[in-house]
Amino acid sequence: MIAQHPHCISIMLYKTVVAASLVASANAFQAGQAIPANTAARAMQIEMAAKQVPHGGTLINLFAADKAAVAASATKTIAITERQSCDVQLLCNGGLSPLTGFLNEEAYNGVVETMKLPSGDIMGLPIVMDTDDESIAVGDKVKLTFEGTDMAVMTVEEKWFPDKALECVKCYGTATLEHPGVRMVAMERGKYYIGGKIEGLDTPVRDFPCATPEEVREMLPSDKDVVAFQCRNPVHRAHYELFTRALDAPNVGEDAVVLVHPTSGPTQEDDIPGNVRHKTYEVLIEETKDTPSGKRTKWAYLPYSMHMAGPREAIQHMLIRKNFGCTHFIIGRDMAGSKSSVDGEDFYGAFEAQDFAKANSEELGVVPVPSLNLVCVGDESSFEYVTAEAAKESGADPKKLSGTKFRQMLRAGDEIPEWFAFKSVVEVLRAEWK
Numbered sequence: 001m002i003a004q005h006p007h008c009i010s011i012m013l014y015k016t017v018v019a020a021s022l023v024a025s026a027n028a029f030q031a032g033q034a035i036p037a038n039t040a041a042r043a044m045q046i047e048m049a050a051k052q053v054p055h056g057g058t059l060i061n062l063f064a065a066d067k068a069a070v071a072a073s074a075t076k077t078i079a080i081t082e083r084q085s086c087d088v089q090l091l092c093n094g095g096l097s098p099l100t101g102f103l104n105e106e107a108y109n110g111v112v113e114t115m116k117l118p119s120g121d122i123m124g125l126p127i128v129m130d131t132d133d134e135s136i137a138v139g140d141k142v143k144l145t146f147e148g149t150d151m152a153v154m155t156v157e158e159k160w161f162p163d164k165a166l167e168c169v170k171c172y173g174t175a176t177l178e179h180p181g182v183r184m185v186a187m188e189r190g191k192y193y194i195g196g197k198i199e200g201l202d203t204p205v206r207d208f209p210c211a212t213p214e215e216v217r218e219m220l221p222s223d224k225d226v227v228a229f230q231c232r233n234p235v236h237r238a239h240y241e242l243f244t245r246a247l248d249a250p251n252v253g254e255d256a257v258v259l260v261h262p263t264s265g266p267t268q269e270d271d272i273p274g275n276v277r278h279k280t281y282e283v284l285i286e287e288t289k290d291t292p293s294g295k296r297t298k299w300a301y302l303p304y305s306m307h308m309a310g311p312r313e314a315i316q317h318m319l320i321r322k323n324f325g326c327t328h329f330i331i332g333r334d335m336a337g338s339k340s341s342v343d344g345e346d347f348y349g350a351f352e353a354q355d356f357a358k359a360n361s362e363e364l365g366v367v368p369v370p371s372l373n374l375v376c377v378g379d380e381s382s383f384e385y386v387t388a389e390a391a392k393e394s395g396a397d398p399k400k401l402s403g404t405k406f407r408q409m410l411r412a413g414d415e416i417p418e419w420f421a422f423k424s425v426v427e428v429l430r431a432e433w434k
Contacts, residue, residue, distance in 0.1 A: 051222050052325050053365065056098025056121050059213055059323060062152070063092055063200035070199045074143035074153050078133065083188070083305040085146035085204060086265040087127055090303060090320065092152060092200030093212040097323045102129040104158045104195035112170045115315065115360075122363050124315030125171055125307060128162070129154065132190035142194075149204040157196035164189075171312050172347070178340040179347055181307045207274040208264035208301035216259070216300045217325040225256035226298075227328040227369060228321035230335075232263050232271060232306060234280040234429065236421045241385040242371050244293040246330050249369045259298045259326055265305035276432040283424035300324070308338035310348035311356035318357060318366040331357050332371040375399070376419045383419040 054060075064070040080088065090096045098119065103111065103126055110116050111126040129144075136142065140156045168175045168182045177183050203210075211219075220226050229243040243258050262281060264274055272280075281299065288294035304320065307313050313336035318329045335353040339346055357368040374385045375398035383399070391398050401420050409416055410433075416426045 051217060051220065052226070052322050052327050054094065054097045054213075054323050055319050055365075056119065058097065060094040060097040060100060061092075061214075062094075062100060062198055064153075067201050070153050071143065071150055071201055074141045076136065076140050077143040077145060078131065078136075080129075080144050080146050080151070081188075082146070082266055083184075084129065084144070085151060086303045086305045087129075088144055088146075088151045088198065088200075089203055089210070091127070091198055092203075093214075095213050095302070095320050095323050096127055097213075099127060101154065101197035102193075102195050103127055105160045105162075105193075108162065108193065108195065112167050115312070122315065122360060123319060124312045124317075125309060126167070128189075128193045129195070130189035131192050131194055133192075136192075136194060143201075144198070146204050150201045151204065152198040152200050154194070154198045155196045156194050159192050159194045161191065162193045172307075172309050173311075174347060176340075178342050179308070180338050180341070181309050184307070206264055206303060208262070208278045208303075210264060210303045211300045213324045216298075219298060219300075220259065220325045221255075221257060225253040225328055226326045227252055227256055227258045227330060228317075228324070228326035229258055229260045229330045230263065230317050230321070231260070232277075234272060234277055234421075234425050235260070235284055236425065237419060238374055238376070238385065240284075240288075240293075240422075241374055242332070243330060244297065245372060245374075246328075246369050247296060249328075251367055252328055252369065256328075257296050257298055259300060259321070259324070261300055261302050261321060261324065261326075263304040263306060264301045265303055272429075272433055276428065279428045279432060280425045283428055284422055287422060287424045306336065308336055310335070310337050311353045314353040314357045315360060315364065318361075318364055318368070322364065322366050326366065328367045328369050329357070330371050331368045333373070378419070380417055380419065 087096070087102075091099055091101065098117070098121060107118050108126045108128060110118060111123045115122055115124060117123055136156060136159065138156050138159060142154045142156060143150055144152045144154055164185050165175050168185055172179055172181045175182060177186060227243070227246050229246070231239065243260060246252065247256050247258055262277065264278070278301070285299055288297070302320070314331060317336070321329055331354045333350045334346060334348060337346060337348045337353070354368065354370050361368050373388045375388050375391050376383050376385050377391050377396035377398055378384055386396070388398070399419055401417065406416065406420065410426070410429055413430070
């Protein structure tokens with residue numbers, strides 16, 4: 001009979017597989033060569049097992065002391081999109097440290113072409129405010145509002161026509177509208193970008209209650225490694241096994257914890273709605289909180305808008321989680337990847353994001369943890385997750401259930417096997433998602 005949670009063998013199994021992965025060569029992606037460390041201090045951050053140093057050295061807080069006075073200083077008011085509101089929120093609470101506002105043209109060009117801010121700090125994707133408003137001019141103080149919430153006041157320092165084609169090629173690896181990120185840049189963003197500092201006023205109410213970096217850091221251990229796991233879908237069994245076993249990786253310290261940090265902003269059109277995803281996470285937290293793995297798992301939610309930019313977005317996720325106190329970051333297969341809307345072909349290789357993250361990890365000061373390729377073997381009541389390699393060596397037949405088939409079974413009311421999904425998560429999806 002096969003044990004359901006074979007953690008007694010998982011440490012040795014993980015170390016064998018990941019050690020081999022860590023010696024893989026890294027491929028540069030559009031930004032040119034791998035970016036070397038520019039100071040010894042950054043290299044030392046890789047080894048630290050204490051609470052992570054914020055990107056750039058200081059956790060930024062842009063919320064104004066006198067919010068009423070700042071709000072009254074605005075000369076214009078514009079309504080921003082949900083995507084823009086996520087950037088504003090992360091700028092204000094320090095999630096995008098060391099930034100103190102939206103990038104000006106020089107900084108934007110530097111990030112696009114070399115992934116470098118003027119300070120020399122690495123950044124995967126440019127943080128920009130776009131507009132079609134012809135009346136906005138340098139010197140304006142623009143109040144940024146989202147669904148009735150006055151979020152910030154931006155002092156416009158520059159306004160320019162960006163080279164969007166170059167931005168797409170450098171950041172997404174392509175300029176075709178078949179890529180969702182390219183469509184966003186070309187068709188959703190306005191023709192102008194405006195740069196300048198912002199002063200925070202308030203935070204909108206979202207489907208997910210999003211804790212600030214300072215709040216998340218307070219709930220993390222001060223002397224242990226923290227491994228971040230990014231997701232934008234409900235967590236099923238394979239995901240759970242993946243991020244809990246990451247704590248056994250050879251480059252993760254003893255007694256580390258994992259921070260599961262789902263994104264709560266816009267994702268892809270066919271993704272499950274945010275309010276439903278939030279409910280699935282909450283019931284899973286309750287179901288697993290008293291288990292050995294659950295006791296080493298922390299949860300928080302991130303107001304972030306996905307770009308599906310593959311390797312460059314992996315760097316962005318690592319940077320943000322660094323500001324939230326994480327020392328390590330799990331890089332899955334084809335992380336933040338996307339497929340062509342025409343022929344369904346992948347834009348990035350399965351391990352391209354992993355290789356790119358490893359190439360730039362020393363500069364960034366976050367240790368990438370490659371995810372294991374896990375499969376489930378056994379029967380419906382007695383099963384375990386092992387690596388695909390281990391299953392092949394033992395002659396075990398991996399169990400299979402595609403995402404499409406899972407959704408069909410869910411809608412038809414068919415029983416979902418427990419080896420694939422948690423009962424509590426399935427119940428939420430049946431009740432809330434059609």
